[in-house]
Amino acid sequence: MxxxxxxxxxxxxxxxxxxxxxxxxxxxxxxxxxxxxxxxxxxxxxxxxxxxxxxxxxxxxxxxxxxxxxxxxxxxxxxxxxxxxxxxxxxxxxxxxxxxxxxxxxxxxxxxxxxxxxxxxxxxxxxxxxxxxxxxxxxxxxNYDAGVMACEYLAKSIGGSGEVAILDGIPVVPILERVRGCKAALAKAPGVKLVDTQNGKQERATALSVTENMIQAHPNLKGVFSVNDGGSMGALSAIEASGKDIKLTSVDGAPEAIAAIQKPNSKFVETSAQxxxxxxxxxxxxxxxxxxxxxxxxxxxxxxxxxxxxxxxxxxx
CATH class of the missing domain: 3.40.50.2300 (Response regulator)
Incomplete structure (x- = not known):
């Protein structure tokens, strides 16, 4: 202390x-x-x-x-x-x-x-x-704190139990730190299991395709952490199209993400704003x-x- x-x-x-x-x-x-x-x-x-x-x-x-x-x-x-x-x-x-x-x-x-x-x-x-x-x-x-914050929120939003995935990005230090922080937070939630990490390249179109693949490969998926808001918008489209209750958290605080979070019954539940x-x-x-x-x-x-x-x-x- x-x-x-x-x-x-x-x-x-x-x-x-x-x-x-x-x-x-x-x-x-x-x-x-x-x-x-x-x-x-x-x-x-x-x-x-x-x-x-x-x-x-x-x-x-x-x-x-x-x-x-x-x-x-x-x-x-x-x-x-x-x-x-x-x-x-x-x-x-x-x-x-x-x-x-x-x-x-x-x-x-x-x-x-x-x-x-x-x-x-x-x-x-x-x-x-x-x-x-x-x-x-x-x-x-x-950035480490941003990853911790987002993934602590993700774990709580799925009730502390279930499968989650990470939508990764370009391997630069800020992104690496967000992922490291996320994994540290998830490790403190014993009921949460990280089942997949894939690179969405921080781009909407790529993230959409990657998230679709993750949802198909993991039918019990309950949550996704995206390393940035640009990728999260593609992930959100994939989640909404699936019809599943998959929660999404991210990092950035971009205007589009802020608008998405405010929509009724949105699956996009949190962003750690920079x-x-x-x-x-x-x-x-x-x-x-x-x-x-x-x-x-x-x-x-x-x-x-x-x-x-x-x-x-x-x-x-």
Whole structure:
């Protein structure tokens, strides 16, 4: 118990420290406004994809935050191609960016680009998923906690007994952590049996097909955990078409998922919501703090929130 309280106190201290750094960073940027007007800061951000409302929300928040300090933004979409992402970063360095926010499609594969950016004197902050190499800081959701939260809810929603499956995704750290958290939660429910784990690739069409196969292979299936809301919408279609009482939980808090949870008698019962706009705002603040000479934490975990029918109304990123 003492260790748990100590860990919680440490996280609270880190959160306060992070908030102070963000305030400091934006304050310093405003103080430096005359110089910035002559040579505005140039911020580059490379996304693993932009065909996703989660990252679209993040991009909008970045644009708004950058505009508030008179900075310019260069944004690229890797389309989940690490070679393209590395090339995109090299192009940004040619454009003389001051700050690089990197949302890696492959944490290991992006390392050479991160190293090049640091050699060029660029501040590098990883967002949502961490990157190998000399990043200055990492800002991301508590993905393990998200998996625990969703699968504890799933176990309870099926009465603590029955067969469940995991709709997995691309093997990047956030997804791996969600699955690890889910399995840890299910292990504490002795009446619940994990009977299948398959990759839905976080895409609606693939997830639909995969979930159909899982339902057919396991006629007694009572629950499914999806690693993201995009895949969960395909899973939901498969569940509804089956006519079976199969509960669904997920991670993200996407608008479409929030709407689905609120429908009468919905099989979609919970999503562990992330906060993409907050992540990128904190990441930019930390990058600015580093740019102006502050010592910054190596990692800043961002809380997730359990959303079900009781609190879904009015929730948004």
């Amino acid at each position: 003492t260790q748990s309280l100590s860990k919680q106190a440490s996280l609270q201290i880190l959160a306060r420290r992070s908030a102070a750094l963000v305030t400091l960073a934006f304050g310093l940027s405003l103080v430096a406004a005359p110089a910035a007007q002559a040579a505005p800061l140039k911020i580059g951000m490379t996304f693993q994809e932009l065909n996703n409302p989660y990252f679209v929300t993040m991009q909008k928040a970045l644009n708004d935050a950058a505009a508030s300090i008179g900075a310019t933004v260069v944004v690229t979409d890797a389309h989940h191609d690490v070679s393209k992402q590395v090339s995109d970063v090299e192009d940004m360095l040619q454009k003389k960016i001051d700050i690089l926010l990197v949302n890696p499609t492959d944490s290991t594969g992006i390392q050479s680009a991160v190293t090049s950016a640091k050699k060029a004197g660029v501040v590098v902050v990883a967002v949502d998923a961490n990157a190998n190499g000399p990043v200055d800081s990492f800002v991301g959701s508590k 906060f993409p706009a907050d992540q990128v705002r904190i990441a930019l603040g930390i990058a600015l703090a580093k740019k102006w000479g502050a010592n910054v934490p190596k990692a800043i975990p961002v809380d997730v929130k359990m959303i079900d029918k009781s609190n879904a109304k009015g929730f948004s990123w």
